[in-house]
Amino acid sequence: MVDFLITTVGLPSWLAWTAAAGLAAFLILNLIAGGALVFIWAERKIAARIQDRLGPTRTGGRFGWLQSLADGIKLLAKEDLMPDGADPLLFRIAPYVSFCASFCAFIALPFAFDFVGLRLNVAVFFVIAVLGLEVFGVILAGYASASKWSLFGAMREAAQVVSYEVPLGMCVVVPVMLAGSMDLVTIGEKQAGWFTNWFIFHDPFTFVIFWVYVTCAVASVNRAPFDLAEAESELVAGFHTEYSGLRWSFFFMAEYGSMFLVSVLAAVLFLGGWNGPIPLATLAGLSEGTGDTAGYFVRLLGMANLLGKATLGVLIMMWIRWTLPRLRIDQVMTTCLKYCTPIAAAMFAGAMLWQLALPGGLVAGLSPPTAGVREGWLQEPADAPAAAVVEPAADVAAAGGSR
């Protein structure tokens, strides 16, 4: 992108970099905000249908398409309240901290083969690390509101998010181990081909780990049944009780942004990323790596695939929310420490042993993945450093080639 701006359009280097970064940030911001708009409408409709009613039907036609927009305008026009005993700086800054953490993690997420904000070598690590920073916004909001309910809700939510980071990290390590790289683009590439190449179908341990990941991800973004931080019957609204108007909508955007983020992460890690179930582009002879229009079209198709899978994930999260009852805090902690963590650890060990025994996966060959298999490193003898030196150089060249 930057090269295009410098060579074709003729911009000076610093302007080209600024424009490219600005465009990426603009696109991601629009994705989060537009996505939140759509998801809020979808949530109200799905909730309504599950509860045997209709939901928004008046604003903007029969299906209430413009309901989210109307809500947004209403929130913009609300009075900006701040409680009397609140710490002004912390109260004001808390929504932005939460939103920034959610937004920053999108930097490293790939949406198609070359559609990534920044191709990091440690992308998975970075996304999980930044996801854990969202808890600060929650704690600050709870404390700064100078209200008992806010503080209780914030503490519960912080404890929950921090506890669930442990099994979440273990679940995320399994696809990293299968692909041999923390680079999300590489993980997506390794699942190219038919849907049997997707990591979720690689071995039964990874299949179970996917469902543990779903549980931990839902708990991590504080969605029901893990949403006791916002339990209306007990805590009014938890940490965002005292927030109204635009500040509250930032928290909401952060929540929907995080939901979308963990769904995209699940899609890239387990469900094949931007590769569809049937490799139409490969069958048609096109490749996504080329620079011409056909390659661009293939990448767009891949992005549509990924967005579809992520939206499906978000809709399933909404479905779970309106179906299952809420858990108590002790049940939440029990699920994390007594169920999710041991199961994740056991499945991780199982997946590792399966890799050693059957490196090709369960269905080794409707079509083999396009990139090479990395677990050969585990079987390299320890006294062959010369051979080992070659491997990282080749991989580094591959990783650094598309910068």
Add this chain to the structure above:
Amino acid sequence: MSGFLLQPCFAGLLNEPVSIAHYLVVGAILFVSGVACMAMKRNALGVLMGIELVLNGANVNFVAFASPWLQGDGARSLGLDGQVIALFVILLAAAEAAVALAITLNFYNNHATVDIDRADDLKG
């Protein structure tokens, strides 16, 4: 030594690549802020925050020395050793913060205060 104050050449401040000296200055400021924090604060958790700043200042130094792209003579950088030291410092700082917080919580439960000036039971 008199020239070192004029070294950051103001004309080309944004044009030249950064060297190790820049990182060392940042590390020094972090370290000194941490020391001031440890010396000044009466809140036990404030002292703990000073300790974290001190460790971070040292980490910045280690990472700067570990980078072969910041040094004119890149082959003399610490390489992986520097990064691994920084990694272990982070891990050990986390462990030490956990213990320090446990001690502070115990002190708070027993004395109803986190003011370290009140921790004088053993004073002769």
Add this chain to the structure above:
Amino acid sequence: MMPFAAVVVCSLPAAVVVAAINWHTLLFFLFAALACGFAVAVAAADNVVRMALYLIMSLGATAGLFFLAGAEFVGAMQLMIYVGGTLVLLVFGVMLTAQSPFVSLRSSTGDKVLAGVAAVALLAVLLQAAFSIESWRRPASGVVEQPAATPLGMALVGLRVDEPPSGAPDDAVRSGYLLPFEIVSVHLLVVLVGAAYLARAKRRKTPRPIEVVASVEPPASVAEHAAIGREPGRRGSSVLTGGGA
């Protein structure tokens, strides 16, 4: 003199813009300013919760500096463990002890002056040392050319795949970091077990001093209760211990 200074100042931005800005340097100065500014704010602030916020920002900016220096694994670890783990723990501790008298504990001016003098002296020594060695002032490209996460990961498993420094003999034994890795893992386990034991809730026959404090002088009226958070001198009860009511 004044017109000369004005011309120099006005032509500086133009000169900087015309010459290509080194983005790496610009980002370094941005992150360095954030890290140093927030670190000084930590030392200068009085409210312990604001100090925690400034510390979070400072350590986050330091992680950015790590990324710029080519240590992206260490940078991600800093974000995950330091900011996302240690500081969350610290903020929990701050919340648990943030009763109104303890949120803003001020030290005496004499203490502050002494600490300031010592800090400035130390800073002078460190800066002089930083600029004293010639080779530290000569930059290379300054831009990261190769990711270091893979060699680091391999080294932690025990296999050194990075290039040895020039000048070392060819058959020098370069060990991996597997043993320190195992030691620090066991160390973390021991420390966490110890800390959990140390901070456990103990059952006592007599109430703890903090419970005694929380149970005396309940607020007499709603107005008084509402005034607890506002007056720093009031010995009110903590929100977390049930409000004393």
